Amino acid sequence: MHHDVVVVGGGAGGLELASRLGRALGRRSGPRRVMLVDRSVFHIWKPTLHEVAAGTLDSHQEGLSYTVLARRNHFSFSLGELRGLDTAARTLKLGAMHDEEGKLLVPERQLSYRWLVLAVGSGSNFFGTPGAEHAYVLEQAADAERFRRHLQAAFTRSAFAADKRLGIAIVGGGATGVELSAELIEAHQETLASLDAEQAFRLDLTIVEAAPRILAGLPDRISAQAKTALERKQVRVMTNTKVQALQPDRLVTDQGEIPADLIVWAAGIKAAEANAGFGLATTRSNQFVVNEKLETSAAGVYALGDCAACPWVEGKLVPARAQAAHQQASFLLGVLKCLLHEREPGNGRYVYRDFGSLVSLGENKGVGNLMGGLAGRNFFVEGLIAKWMYMSLHLMHHRAILGAGGTFVLALARLLQRRVSGRLKLH
Ligand SMILES: Cc1cc2nc3c(=O)[nH]c(=O)nc-3n(C[C@H](O)[C@H](O)[C@H](O)COP(=O)(O)OP(=O)(O)OC[C@H]3O[C@@H](n4cnc5c(N)ncnc54)[C@H](O)[C@@H]3O)c2cc1C
Known part of the structure; x- marks a missing residue:
């Protein structure tokens, strides 16, 4: 199967790009020329995953089907997971996918492209911490749903438990950890409102952060306001604290042990190991190295969003954020529209604007x-x-x-x- 443009990854950046490109080409040529590939059948905007995890957003209502989006926006959609890339032949390999019972859904297959955009996002970085398998992560909708189910079960158990308490520890005081804490507090309060007084249970919520303050990437004032707001809600905020190991029922830190029924890892991101095997230049975090035109080391292959290591100012890289993925999708939209109309895209460079x-x-x-x-x-x-x-x-x-x-x-x-x-x- 051949498409002029193949976008792999229908997340914050890739889906916006495929949608806007398909609409620009129109009903007739859009589906023929633009294909989006994703390993999931539906899209959820990743910055809402903490709400799905806390149960304050229903992923089944929030999720938008890629096939419906493809029809509305005039691109083709193919379910599949990127497994291999031949940049000389301009082909990519999608692995077979199976359902929950192990039955084959889609077979392994090959697609060819003229221009490829990699927008496969990123996952968690455990920095080699032992016991990482005991933590929940929020990498995709299925992770958030899994946590939500276990949270609901833990709420129910705690209401009938002798000690009437539930311990949750969140590793990482960045935006994800802070926002998840706030949602969990509200989920707990809503749950208490529906229980008998004798079933009321306490939620011991702890955020553990290695840096001297939470939201370390944001101005001091915001971090102080967030800390005050969380502490008012009885969240324990432990800064300057390094996690040494995770155990099934506790976090081991250099400041002592924290008992926890549920542990969420929300510290650090790393792209998929598989990225390093596609024959493109990658960083130690498995991000594709791109230049200021978002070109990877192979001709005709671009990368955007969390999976791309794009130069910014003072030797820094563009941060892994939805606003960067959105801006990069807009930049590549301009480039690809020119290429599809056989015009030179010019010498414009992508410059990240932090809003x-x-x-x-x-x-x-x-x-x-x-x-x-x-x-x-x-x-x-x-x-x-x-x-x-x-x-x-x-x-x-x-x-x-x-x-x-x-x-x-x-x-x-x-x-x-x-x-x-x-x-x-x-x-
Ligand atoms: C809880 C949470 C809160 C956040 N809050 C904010 C916020 O407030 N503001 C902000 O700017 N950023 C926020 N972020 C970060 C933001 O979500 C990401 O920076 C952004 O989603 C990156 O967009 P992307 O398009 O690069 O990747 P993603 O949105 O992660 O999309 C990647 C897509 O690729 C697909 N995919 C992955 N691997 C493959 C493969 N091998 N084959 C096929 N498909 C594949 C996935 O299914 C997914 O659809 C938050 C992140 C989290 C987890």
Whole structure:
């Protein structure tokens, strides 16, 4: 099977690129010329996985089917996992996929391309910590769903347990760890509201961070605000604390042991080991090395988002964030539109623009900084305004893949659904 453009990975960046490219080509030539490949049948915007994990977002409602998105946006979709790449022959190999019972879903097969975009994202980095298998991760929707099911079971058990307590430890005080804590606190409060007084149980939630402060990549003020907000909700925030090992029921740190029924690893990212075997230049974190045009070491192969190591300022790399994946998708959209129309894409380079960061601290609260906006200044936002701005990023992603009308209908439908079935998914 041949397509002019093959995008592997339908996440924050890859799906936006395939959708916008397909729409630009139109109903007739889009599906013939653009193909998206993903190992999953549905898309969930990764920055919402902490909500899926806490049960405050239903992945079955939130997930958008790739086949429906392909039809709406005029690209072809193929279910498959990238297994091999022959950059000289411009072909890629997709591995066979099986269902939960081991039955074959799709066979191993080969695709050919003229231009390939790798947008396969990243996973967790355990930095060689022993006992990593005892931790939950939030790498994909299935991980978040698995944690949610075990969390619900743990809530139920704790309500009937003699000690009436549940311990959860989160390794990593970055945005994922902080946002997950806030959601877990709300999930616990909603659960308590439905229980008898004698079934009420305590949630001992601990965030462990090796750096001197949480949200270390953001300004001091935001990190201090987030710490205060979490501590007000009885979250124990342990900074300057190094995790030495994970055990089934505890974290071993250089500050002592932390008993934990559930452990979530939200510290550090690393791309898939398989990336290093595709014959492209990669970094120690298995990211594809790209230049400022997002070109990898092979002709006609581009990479974007978390799986790409793209130069930024002062020898740093562009951070692994949804806003970078979105910007890079926009840049490659321009390049690929030129190439598809047999025009030279010109000498434009991708420059990452940091518009700031927003962190959700629960249903009605957020903190963050916005950069380069009014008068080019960096200014801080907090409370409900920050939360609304945070939610608008999700809507902007939906707009790129569903259009403005589709996003409005979907947002309204979810609001109404939530009114009827409540905020927490308990089944
Ligand atoms: C809980 C959480 C909260 C976050 N919050 C924020 C935030 O507030 N702001 C922010 O900027 N960033 C946030 N991030 C980071 C952000 O989600 C990522 O930077 C962003 O999703 C990267 O986009 P991507 O397109 O590179 O990869 P992804 O969105 O991860 O998409 C990768 C896609 O590739 C597919 N795939 C992977 N391997 C293969 C393969 N071998 N073959 C075929 N398909 C494959 C996957 O199924 C997936 O669909 C958060 C991340 C997490 C986990």
